[in-house]
Amino acid sequence: MKDHMAELAQILKIDQTLLTVKEELEELPAKVRAVQTELKELETDYQKKKAEWDKLDTQVRQLKQQNSEDAEKLKVKEERLNSIKTTKEYQAVLKEIAAGKTSHKERETLVQQLSASWEKLAQELNPLEGRRQELGSSLEKEQGEISERLEALRSRLKEAEAQLQEHLGSLPEDIRHKFRRVQEKRQPAIARVVDGTCQECFINVPPQLFIEIQKKQEIHSCPNCHRLLFIQLD
Numbered sequence: 001m002k003d004h005m006a007e008l009a010q011i012l013k014i015d016q017t018l019l020t021v022k023e024e025l026e027e028l029p030a031k032v033r034a035v036q037t038e039l040k041e042l043e044t045d046y047q048k049k050k051a052e053w054d055k056l057d058t059q060v061r062q063l064k065q066q067n068s069e070d071a072e073k074l075k076v077k078e079e080r081l082n083s084i085k086t087t088k089e090y091q092a093v094l095k096e097i098a099a100g101k102t103s104h105k106e107r108e109t110l111v112q113q114l115s116a117s118w119e120k121l122a123q124e125l126n127p128l129e130g131r132r133q134e135l136g137s138s139l140e141k142e143q144g145e146i147s148e149r150l151e152a153l154r155s156r157l158k159e160a161e162a163q164l165q166e167h168l169g170s171l172p173e174d175i176r177h178k179f180r181r182v183q184e185k186r187q188p189a190i191a192r193v194v195d196g197t198c199q200e201c202f203i204n205v206p207p208q209l210f211i212e213i214q215k216k217q218e219i220h221s222c223p224n225c226h227r228l229l230f231i232q233l234d
């Protein structure tokens with residue numbers, strides 16, 4: 001029976017490795033997902049601002065273009081004034097020039113306002129662009145690292161599972177059966193007893209039971225968590 005306790009100690013070790021490996025296996029994809037989510041949110045924000053920026057850019061260009069065309073027209077009209085013979089026509093052209101100047105000025109004001117927003121957006125876009133590239137490459141790198149790590153963990157898992165089966169195989173059928181039943185509910189399914197205390201659920205086992213465990217004649221279960229108990233044999 002002493003050997004069975006030694007087996008249990010081994011099984012617990014393997015079980016703990018298995019649990020750690022499984023935990024990491026579950027956590028790894030979440031890391032990638034977090035970066036993906038951040039990147040997606042950033043992308044949406046970036047695209048929205050970029051579209052606004054493009055729109056402003058086009059507007060400013062068009063307004064500037066229109067103003068430079070109008071300036072040409074005004075120049076032509078002003079030159080024409082010299083050759084006009086009738087007062088009526090002269091007045092009419094003067095009026096046109098005044099109106100042209102007003103709309104030119106209005107457009108210039110608008111260009112200034114739009115340019116200010118354009119500039120502000122450009123400043124917001126800059127860091128977004130940087131972060132976007134940074135996340136993109138970190139995602140790529142992390143995905144590569146994670147898939148390598150996943151591979152290593154999966155083979156470690158397989159190895160530990162094989163070891164576990166081997167150790168379980170050397171236990172009598174009834175202990176193995178108990179082990180499996182506990183394992184369905186809680187893991188690890190084995191607990192060490194130190195100074196009469198179950199090291200998994202931390203209750204003190206009844207003194208009589210502790211005496212029995214110390215005899216190492218039989219494998220007992222914790223009355224609280226039902227894990228198979230052993231005492232360290234070193």
Ligand SMILES: [Zn+2]
Pocket residue numbers: 191198199200201202203222223224225226227
């Ligand atoms: Zn317990």
